[in-house]
Amino acid sequence: MKKAVKCIGQWFSYFGEVLTLLKRIGRVEPGYLIGYVINIILSAVIPFNSILFIKLLLDEFVNHRRFDVSLLYVFLMCGINFLYRFLTACLNRQEQMALERIKAKFLLDVEEVTMTMPYDKLENAKAIDQRQKAMEVFYPTMTGFMDLHKTMYLFRTLLANLLQLFGFVSILLTLNSQVILIMFVICLFSIIIESIASEKEFKVWNITLVQYGRKLGYLQDVGTNLAYAKELRIYQLSNWLSAKLTDVINKIIKDVSKTVRWFVMVACISNALIILFNGGLFLYFYLLASDKIITLAEVTVYFNTVSSFIVALLAISNSLVILFKSGHYLQSYNEYMNMGTEEESSFPMEQNKEIFSEDMIQNMSLEFRDVWFRYPGSQEDTLRGVSFNIAPGSKIAIVGDNGAGKTTVIKLLMKFYQPDSGTILLNGVEIQNIPNKKYYEYISAVFQDFKVLNYTLKENIAFDKLCDQTELDQIIKDLQMGEMVSRLPSGQETICGRLFGEEGIELSGGQAQKVAIARALLKNSGVIILDEPTAMLSPAGEFEIYQNLNDLTMGKTAIFISHRMSSCRFCDNIIVLEQGKIVEQGDHLSLMKLNGLYFKMFTTQAQFYQDMQNIE
């Protein structure tokens, strides 16, 4: 009993989600809602057209047998049917158009939220799941079950069917109210148990199995993605992968089979009840007609009404499953949208107010004060009491072993995560108090996993920002890209990638890296961070870059992370991290004198060249 109540409650909440959606749609396209309602009314009413006129015809056949009157009925019936088809064709066309516009708008909202929400929330598994569901509803053209078109259509038919039920019931009331009562009870019972079964089935497919579904997708990706192709061949992983696949799917089948059995049982019981009742009515009609209590025509009408009633009932039951699914997806969409808009409201300062004066922007100082940080779900602290000060315009290198915390420092600096305790200050202002949009004007970065967009080279560097062409040209020259660009078929207007057409060019790893660096430089921020910016470049290429980077970042505050000690070459200060703590700080000479970790790292790399010299 409790389960039934819970299930009905769930049903109502999903119903509510669809209504919220309709309200949102109404704000964007009010005309659509009007058409929607008219469509529902038309669909609800049309079955009664045939019922009425068939009755009239049959009465005519039995009683007067007038050809002209019968013809009139026929013309009226067919005429109304035609009118209905015409009207619904118009309405459907409007609906489809409006839905595409609505989908585009809602998808835009999802994109906007995704691009502005706090970064750490973006990586959250739940958010990923919700976003995927939201996208499935609004993605352009039908791609899956949960497309908006389907939801709107099913909801519309559901409401039409419900209205029809009232009509059918009123017809049947003219027969015998006790019959109606029995029918009502049976139907209610049927809907309830089917509801519970639907809800169970829905839960299994869409909640329990989501995890498995993701794993399946992953395994399929491993099996077919180029990235894994070499490994799969060299290590002969065909059987291993197949076994894993089969294992996951067997688990799914086991879980689902149980639910299917349960659902089938429920559906059969419900069906049996309805058919037995139907059989009883069958006999009842016969008796009434034989005793001349009702006419032949009335028998036909009642029979058809009962059949239509059952059909409508079945349709409603089926819609319930989809409604659950729609409701769930829409709920995910709503939760996701709410998550995204939280951030904006938490600021003590206004969005666009300038925090720093003009000359301060070009001379940024950075400070970490006793920063502690642990990744969510981790057992240990990644940063322990990190404190350092970067003077404006100085060049800093952060070095340390793998896992020491270098990238974490950068992520905190980029406001992708927040410190658990301690503060980070930009020019003396706590970065937590600077609205993100403003903050990112002051900071620029080159990441290890940068992406080159499938647009022109110029766009890849400058995006849509108005920039000085000479400035851009200068950066290209400084990064030794000039020759490469002149060799491209359309120079700076060459499209980088072949996704949209043959005339695009795929850039090599090294070329792409230079584009990423150019991006950061053009932005001309006061602070620039470079995380392994020469990983893809050859020694000669790397050498060139570092030669020029010093000039290119003149005046800016720059932070480098690299394993290659050559990046420390021109740094004013080097921070040495070990297991989340700063163990040494200073410039190259003073650190070498310390004879500590830095000395060890440096000489270890240098050692090899020394050894080789000794071999000579």
Added chain:
Amino acid sequence: MKNNNIVKNYFRILKIIAHENKKFLFASVLLVISSSAYPFINIFLLKYLLEAIERKTSLEDFIIFAIVAVSINLAITGIKIISDRYEKLYAKVQMIPMTRRFITQSIKMDYQNMENEQVIQEMNRASYVLLNKINLEQYLEAANLILISFIQLIITIVILVNTNILIFMLVLLVSILNNVINFATQKKNYIVHKGIVPIERRWRYIIDMTTDISFGKTVRLHSLKDYFLKKGEENRGEFISLHGKRLKNIFHADMIKGIISLLQELGVFIWLVYAVIYKGLLISSFTVIFNSASQMNASFVTLAENIYLLAENNNYMNDFFHFLDRKSQLRSTGSLSVNELKQTGCIEFRNVSFTYPGSTRVILKDINLKITPGESITVIGENGAGKTTLVKLLMRLYDVTSGEILYDNVNIKEYDYDEYMKVLATIFQDYRIFAFSIYENICLHEDYQNDVFHMDEILEDNNMLQKVKSLKHGGEMILSKLFDESGIELSGGQMQKIALCRAIYKDAPVIILDEPTASLSPLAEAELYKDFHRLVKNKTAIYISHRLSSSTISDKICVLHNGEIIEYGSHKQLMELNGEYKKMYELQSRYYQDQLEESE
């Protein structure tokens, strides 16, 4: 030609189903039979009810009839419900064998196909019939509905033909016309669709970029929100207007179909009225006929719709089977097995040249290289010089364009492909760590309980044992957060060590390392160099690197430039040559010399 494929593909799927999933066939057959009969239940029930009333059948007879009718109704609807549910379940199950075949083929296929644009697109379309996509279900459902509506059509034809040949012809004509109109509309819309595809592709690209997690960093950093929101505007506008064209075509078709249907309805009813009033047609027959006429229309529509759906999904099915049928050239050249006992690990390149298929640029020109067993060589050169290609040829991801590669004095083409694979262990620059446990990432199979001790030894050799043991689940720790919140992401260098452990675990006579220290810290890199000899023991090792410091661990160095070996020898020999190598060496070491001098 295309029709042949539809039928051929359908039977091929049936064969796979019959082989793997017999319950599915059984459920489908029951579903088809019960669904075909279903719409006629009410038609005939009403007919007999009215007939019984008109002919004044006795109560007892009627009760018997009623009981029979209810039983049949129960049976048919019951079977329909059960078989429908199970059919849907088994349709999903069916994806397993399909996916298994797909993945197996993907791995068997020649590597070069994986970089081939055409094959990639074919694979992409073929994957639509697999998991997480609905195309296979749609395909099977469409096939069933075709059979169901066809049987229904036969039944309605029988009913109507026996009534009046003219009525039958009218209804048939209208049904056919309706579907001709549908077909013409689809053709028109297909042209519109082709125009939409590139626009859609651009739009989807933007959607993917704006919702990509790693790109999200750049989006925030450069405030690209408005940039992207605006970029899609043009696409969206064009898309919607083209969509409008599609809808307009459909609307016109609906109008014409409406008129034709009106004429049919009128025709049928006028005749029926005439027949009842003047020709003594029974009222019960009256209801049967007009119900059958509308059922015929409906079945025809269902038939045509599903033939279209089947044809559409058949495109994916075609790509799927076409993909499965691809033969591997590399795998068909040889069948020798590798003699485990007598292996020497001796590799030789003889006059090897190579050009990527479809390209004109010669990547490797007349390479001659001999590596004696147990030797370590480093291959160096600028980006694009051919280092990675050399290794890809050795790994038989591609076959040489001319010349030959010999292993143990036998051309590698003569070995059975999988056998030869046993000879190599590799760590690539873009190695992959799988979303499974640490142990499983090392040994790459599921029954590793007995190997834990061995793997711990390898971990210790690579200075990872302590770190691994400190984790919550130790070596059972899952190396990804994808499926499990309790999984972890190791740092770049730590993962590289796991990849190294994997290569060592394989215990192959030849080990290839492609920039294995790229993301290792100086200390970790030093550790690797120091332990390298110990780790690769007597194996033949080939090392590709940008950093010349790796020369300390190699016996020989091979310098590639523009696809040719320009220098070859030991470090000492090459320094004496005063050529390319010496230049590169001085460039790299200079920095360290300068700084060391400064600090003294």
